[in-house]
Amino acid sequence: MTANPIFRVVEGPASGRCEQCGIRKKAVCAYCSTPELVLLDAMKSYKDFAPGEEIAAAGEETTHVGTVVEGVVSLSKTMIDGRRQMVGLLFPSDFIGRPFRAIAPFDAVAVTHVRVCRFKRKSFESLCEESPNLEKRLLEMTLDELDASREWMLLLGRKSAREKLASFLAILARRAAGLADKPLANGVTVELALTREQMSEYLGLTIETVSRQFSQLKREGVIALKSAREVAILDFARLLDASGDESDGDALY
Amino acid sequence: MTANPIFRVVEGPASGRCEQCGIRKKAVCAYCSTPELVLLDAMKSYKDFAPGEEIAAAGEETTHVGTVVEGVVSLSKTMIDGRRQMVGLLFPSDFIGRPFRAIAPFDAVAVTHVRVCRFKRKSFESLCEESPNLEKRLLEMTLDELDASREWMLLLGRKSAREKLASFLAILARRAAGLADKPLANGVTVELALTREQMSEYLGLTIETVSRQFSQLKREGVIALKSAREVAILDFARLLDASGDESDGDALY
DNA sequence: CGTTGATCTTGACTTGGGTCAATGCGGAGG
DNA sequence: CCTCCGCATTGACCCAAGTCAAGATCAACG
Incomplete structure (x- = not known):
């Protein structure tokens, strides 16, 4: 159901698998090659957020990136006088966070109960360097998000x-x-x-x-x-x- | 002046250099590694567009991607009844085109006289596979564009x-x-x-x-x-x- | 150097959606 | 079962921006 997340296990036995994001020790991933997965699996952690809870705040440093495993997350920007515009909605399997930038550009807030599968941003970034397939997958997702966000500009403007x-x-x-x-x-x-x-x-x-x-x-x-x-x-x-x-x-x- | 294009030459003699996008045979590129550049240089071509001329049309197949070398390009989307929303403006050094997708999601129109340094989309895509640094650079540019486009959503909506x-x-x-x-x-x-x-x-x-x-x-x-x-x-x-x-x-x- | 046509400005009027203010409603807690 | 309390709905009114309609400006060209 939650199709096309950034990581996906495609072969290997079911034992030792992370049932949330499908990453498993010694598994072969559809997008990134094997060895990194071991590292990745060791590095990842889960965090839950209650409805309304802040996941990241615009202008503040972000330490993690990850994947929404469960729930809905809103991305939004607020003006000094309080006017607010949501700039994106994230559903399970969507990537969350901003690689290659220390400061979060937008607020991320849990709309429902949310579970995120997280990695330290720095670790994820170096993993990207090493695993071109992972990077490529992230690029494709980002390009899709860019298209969607431009589509939304038509809605907002016209x-x-x-x-x-x-x-x-x-x-x-x-x-x-x-x-x-x-x-x-x-x-x-x-x-x-x-x-x-x-x-x-x-x-x-x-x-x-x-x-x-x-x-x-x-x-x-x-x-x-x-x-x-x-x-x-x-x-x-x-x-x-x-x-x-x-x-x-x-x-x- | 046109800072941070997707390709940039950082060392080597000036001879044989492409004065428009800085790509040169046997040069070392700041973002992608050497060997590909030879290929890249051979593959690239220039195309000029007059003000108002269509560079790509939403819904139609695109064969090229590239870099804006000169001039300003608008990206926009038009509704059936003619309402139109510009979703981006491209300046020299900006990447233009949509890798990994055959159909252009938006209209690209030359605002001024425009010169584009182009590559066949397919060739560029395979080059990406081979050159992680090139891909990383493209990812960073795309992430920046995504941030900018979300920023613009605040303007349009509020x-x-x-x-x-x-x-x-x-x-x-x-x-x-x-x-x-x-x-x-x-x-x-x-x-x-x-x-x-x-x-x-x-x-x-x-x-x-x-x-x-x-x-x-x-x-x-x-x-x-x-x-x-x-x-x-x-x-x-x-x-x-x-x-x-x-x-x-x-x-x- | 006057005509033409595109672009820009300005005015008068209309209207979609914002603002302000009640009122309705449904679930949690006493 | 009643009472909050946060959400949702509805009405009355208003205003920012859209629409429609002249004009002004200016560069291109015969």
């Missing part, structure tokens, strides 16, 4: 409130269907990990506008709200239409 | 028109001062490569709003317009103040 919310819900619905490995049919139910306030920070809106757009889509029969945090997509075609995006496509996400 | 324009001018002024290697004093003159329309696409505004904000900053004595495309920064402190950014800092740019 889309209406309605289009913003519809786009967001469409992405979550695709994600939910993808994880469940189901075709994207009407009636999919999406669990919203975010509060209205967090959504407003992600979409560049206010909490009231987000709420109003939910009500509007509900009134039109595009979605149904089982509860405030549980949305059923009743009419995916009309949702996509409202999103302003080019038709169906499994986009970059 | 800043007022005034703050947007002030931020933009501050970035250009820093750039101009940096290239001229001068301290950032009041009175720096900034050449605007972009039309008002292009600025509005970059800032997520309309052309009229951009124009009005220019007039406003002029009225307040923060800037002076020598011509429509030539701005003098009269009061850098107040410009930064208007930008909503945290103080002076040489930010990520």
Whole structure:
């Protein structure tokens, strides 16, 4: 389900494996070559964060990088006067942290309960030097994130409130269907990990506008709200239409 | 002046050098190791583009990647109804193209006259496999671009028109001062490569709003317009103040 | 040196979404 | 079961920025 993490075990016996990120002593990794894995396995550690807990703060030194194993993490930037913009959401298998830079450029906050599989940044960096495949994998993930972040710039700069919310819900619905490995049919139910306030920070809106757009889509029969945090997509075609995006496509996400 | 391109020659005689991107047969490169350079030098080619000319189109296959040698390139995304958002501006020494993906995710258009030093994407990709240092350099550049693009998300999602324009001018002024290697004093003159329309696409505004904000900053004595495309920064402190950014800092740019 | 066309500026008006202020609602804890 | 308390919704109002419509400016060109 959590497809394509930066590390993945592809062969070898199951014994001694880390059940969280799949790294195992003496295993062959799909991306990095064997010997480093032993080191890596020894170096890694887990850390859990409660909802709302800060994982890293913009402007402060970061000592670790890693992979989100469980839960949802928000990346955001806050202005002096308190205005805040979320610049990314991380899900299980996503890489978290900023290699090759001591100071974190953004705040990372746990949205739900979060478990991170961590390595010391320095160790990870030297491991990168030694293991080109690991580095290549990280490069590919970073390029994908860059594309996604630019896609989000279109949403922030040009889309209406309605289009913003519809786009967001469409992405979550695709994600939910993808994880469940189901075709994207009407009636999919999406669990919203975010509060209205967090959504407003992600979409560049206010909490009231987000709420109003939910009500509007509900009134039109595009979605149904089982509860405030549980949305059923009743009419995916009309949702996509409202999103302003080019038709169906499994986009970059 | 065009600091930190993906390739740079650091030693060896000047003969046989490519004066545009600094790659030379048998030279030692700061980022990638020697042997590949011979190949690289043989593979590279130059291409020029006129202002407004399309370098790559979103959704179409790309055959090349490369480095901007001269001029300014815009990356943008257009919605079906014509709304357009610029998602990046590329200057000399910036990497252009999308390795490891056949389809271009964004439009690349020449803003000024542009010269690009190009390599076949496939060749570049295999070169990456072989030359970890090259790959590392590309990774670092991509991480920096990701940070910058997230920074821009804050501008698009949360800043007022005034703050947007002030931020933009501050970035250009820093750039101009940096290239001229001068301290950032009041009175720096900034050449605007972009039309008002292009600025509005970059800032997520309309052309009229951009124009009005220019007039406003002029009225307040923060800037002076020598011509429509030539701005003098009269009061850098107040410009930064208007930008909503945290103080002076040489930010990520 | 006047015409043309693109670019830029300015004004008048409209509007989407922000602000402020109640009100509703549902789960945790007494 | 009632009472908080944090979240969510809804309404009334307002304003920043968008839209529409003239004009101004300026470089290119016949």
